[in-house]
Amino acid sequence: MSQDGAQGRYAGRAVAGGRYQLRDLLGEGGMASVHLAYDSVLDRQVAIKTLHTELGREQAFRERFRREAQSVAKLTHTNIVSVFDTGEDDLNGMTTPYIVMEYIEGKPLGSVLDADIQQYGAMPADKALKITADVLAALEISHEMGLVHRDIKPGNVMMTKRGVVKVMDFGIARAMQSGVTSMTQTGMVVGTPQYLSPEQALGRGVDARSDLYSVGIMLFQLVTGRLPFEADSPLAIAYAHVQEEPVAPSSVNRSLPPAVDALVARALKKNPNERFPSAETMRDECLRVAQSLHAAPPSIVPGARTSSGAGVASAVFPPVDQSMPTPGPVQTPYQPNPYGAPTPPPTSSPAYGYPQQGGYQPAPQTTPYAQQQHGVPTPPPYHLAPQHVTPAPGGRRSNKGVVIGSIIVAIVAIGGLIATLSMNGGGNDDKGGGASTSPSVVASHRGPDTSKTIDTEKCTDPQESYNDPDKIQVPDFTYRYIKSVKSCFQAAGWRMKQTSVDENTYGEGTVMEQFPTAGTDVDPKDMPDIELKVSTGDPS
Secondary structure, three states, X not given: XXXXXXXXXXXXXXXXXXXXXXXXXXXXXXXXXXEEEEEOOOOEEEEEEEEOHHHHOOHHHHHHHHHHHHHHHOOOOOOEOOEEEEEEEEEOOEEEEEEEXXXXXXXXXXXXXXXXXXXXXXXOHHHXXXXXXXXXXXXXXXXXXXXXXXXXXXXXXXXXXXXXXXXXXXXXXXXXXXXXXXXXXXXXXXXXXXXXXXXXXXXXXXXXXXXHHHHHHHHHHHHHOOOOOXXXXXXXXXXXXXXXXXXXXXXXXXXXXXXXXXXXHHHOOOOHHHOOOOHHHHHHHHHHHHHHOOOOXXXXXXXXXXXXXXXXXXXXXXXXXXXXXXXXXXXXXXOOOOOOOOOOOOOOOOOOOOOOOOEEEOOOOOOOHHHOOOOOOOOOOEEEEOOOXXXXXXXXXXXXXXXXXXXXXXXXXXXXXXXXXXXXXXXXXXXXXXXXXXXXXXXXXXXXXXXXXXXXXXXXXXXXXXXXXXXXXXXXXXXXXXXXXXXXXXXXXXOEEEEEEOOOOOOOOEEEEEEOOOOOEEXXXXXXXXXXXXXXXXXX
């Protein structure tokens, strides 16, 4: 159904006995549409999700929609979109279920990332880690209540105008409980291929750690500007999640420290037992790494590749083992362990070295998920189509060719590196940005980049503290042109202390460091002097 069709279908209509008046269409997915609406009783704007009437005929879908409302209504947290009401009403002669939700004025995290990619090449690591920590705070509450989101991705995270993170679309969250229903049968893969955990890709049972894998994929994307596994088909992407190891984020963004690589690597372990045990522990690690970071802009390696997933068009997945024991009663959000074993030592073999069997077929094309806002569900799920299996000898696929190929590539790469260092005299040309080895180029003065400006509203209307409503957060002035920063200070009546630092990568007048750092809570009635280190444009 087109947006125009949806908008025309419900224009001027109302639900709940006329209480909620439907207005503009905000977004549309494979299962539901979301409209801006007016709550005439409480005199406020809300967002209303209505199940597509085509699906509303199916009792199973209506039951899923109803469970969504009941589940999310129990989740109360700053970083979770609130659910206010739910019910069914007659729209165009069809019984249509609806959910009334908090209306978020802001934009999807994907749009925020796109803006940062355009400006920096990727999202600054400290910003990405803080956003990720807020997403994990929302998941911590969800997991405590026994709910797995199953579809964490930038399209399901909103940023309000004040920078508050809001996780939405718990529409495919399922209670972690024993037994299955007609809607939770093993073999049904729910989620977005680019963010699927290996166990989701295989159609196996999931728990809270599957969400943490998806968060790891999202964090990789934020700090590098690209996904760790990219391919031309859902099949190839799913194959990569199960079989391929992601590259270190720092191989794409050179400014990232080893701590970020380690954090992402742990979140993206194939075996759930080797990931973070909970959203809380992963959140703590994100905040610890963020606090240890030194301000540095993204430094994207030109032409860097992650994973192609190419050459697997004929690969198939194993059918789901129906004899696999189902999880027992929930004791904690992370039990029972569907893999039936304690956390293996680091040297143990991965749990996902399966031969690739069983067809993986996408559902019909629907509205791109990039258009989803305010809890619009993802397109209809991908389904595992069990097929006849002929296991490879020994039950495993040989990786000998891959290993040999990797060794050859490594030898060639090392040889090329040695040759390059020899031609450069073994010197380090980092300060020249790798553009040239000519001393005259490396030592040149770099003039100002006046395009990197900051809006004065960042100072006159700064973001409110998450922890104290009487405080504000210090804006981010790094990598902005100093004249625009001064204008921002003057508009707010703030004071600064400016010192110079020699560097010729970002150009004269670029703010390289600040103290207090961006995001620090301060009292606007007792605003401290903000210290800025500004580039001279000359090499050190």
